[in-house]
Amino acid sequence: MIPVVLASQSPSRRQILTAAGIDPLIIVSDVDERAIEEEFTGSVGDLTTALSEAKAQAVVDRIIASPPPVLHSSETIVVIAGDSLLEFDGHAIGKPGTAERTRTIWSAIAGEWTQLHSGHTVAVLNRASGAEAEATELELGALRSKRSTTSVLIGSPSAEELEAYIATEEPFQVAGALTIDGYGGAFVDRLDGDHLTVLGLSLPAVRELVTDSGLFWPDLWSHQH
Structure with a gap:
């Protein structure tokens, strides 16, 4: 089994991996997302990639500098990072954080595509080789x-349903002020594409990245039969 590190504190991303047979070690990146967003000039979609790369690199640097004890004997380590944003009318909609911001978002997106x-x-860390490499170096x-x-x-x-939804505080910490795997699922009329993307982590996309990195996806499973 190849150990997997999830560079995210998202319960949804962790649950997706767990359901797919992967039990990740959680290491939060603590990346300043706001600073990256303010400096980024590309599309909303490209911004999510830039954020996920920054999170992955931050966790990679931390592991290389000071590997957690549980990873000391691992020859290969996979780090998975992700970021999600809702785009509407060409603008990114992140986590609203407050009831007022949630109302503003919903007044714009209700009934809209x-x-x-x-x-x-996906970042892959390997044990360093060569005469000058230390045994523990990654x-x-x-x-x-x-x-x-x-x-x-x-x-x-x-209006009454929206206020009840806001009262749950669920939309405050999710991109676009809603999630399909909780209270907000009743307020989504249709999806066109991978539903796991909406939950924050597309397994087909992650598997493709793992495979393109030369690894065998089932080797990431915590329990194999």
């Missing part, structure tokens, strides 16, 4: 990224 972009980055072998996009038709909840 939107695009949910998820950027994915080095970055590969870092690849891929974006996936799913179109989302937002529903039109009544």
